[in-house]
Amino acid sequence: MKIFFSKQExxxxxxxxxxxxxxxxxxxxxxxxxxxxxxxxxxxxxxxCKEMDADDIIVYDKTLNKYFPTAEYDExxxxxxxxxxxxxxxxxxxxxxxxxxxxxxxxxxxxxxNLDHVERLTKSTEFRSKYEExxxxxGLDCLSVNK
Numbered sequence: 001m002k003i004f005f006s007k008q009e010x011x012x013x014x015x016x017x018x019x020x021x022x023x024x025x026x027x028x029x030x031x032x033x034x035x036x037x038x039x040x041x042x043x044x045x046x047x048x049c050k051e052m053d054a055d056d057i058i059v060y061d062k063t064l065n066k067y068f069p070t071a072e073y074d075e076x077x078x079x080x081x082x083x084x085x086x087x088x089x090x091x092x093x094x095x096x097x098x099x100x101x102x103x104x105x106x107x108x109x110x111x112x113x114n115l116d117h118v119e120r121l122t123k124s125t126e127f128r129s130k131y132e133e134x135x136x137x138x139g140l141d142c143l144s145v146n147k
Contacts, residue, residue, distance in 0.1 A: 005052070010054060011057075014045070015080075017042060018069055018073075019077060019081045019082060019085075021038070022078075022082055023082075023085070046067035049067065057073035094131075094135065095132050098127070099124040099125070099127035099130075100124050103124045
């Protein structure tokens with residue numbers, strides 16, 4: 001099978017590739033070592049950077065025998081995609097955790113674990129909207145840690 005990309009499509013593919021690699025391996029320093037098939041495919045795609053006039057954003061390191069995004073391109077991707085993604089996930093997870101905690105408080109831990117997944121989501125949604133509203137209005141200022 002052969003796939004042909006325009007130079008613009010190739011750059012879009014690079015955006016997708018690096019964003020996906022970041023999500024898949026952000027918390028795993030050995031991601032490349034543990035996932036050689038992903039790394040090989042990524043390097044194969046990157047090897048066309050010169051031909052696709054993308055050598056302004058991709059560099060080849062002869063010592064490591066690998067292609068890498070430039071620091072500027074890496075930062076651009078972070079600002080454009082990853083930071084937005086992380087921010088969204090943070091607020092969603094926070095609202096989920098707070099609503100789940102409140103649900104447990106209202107029905108008890110044992111009953112909470114006896115609920116199936118759909119019931120759990122349905123019941124915690126009642127609390128979630130309250131937290132989403134508070135977090136949207138006040139951010140982290142509406143939270144305190146009590147022990």
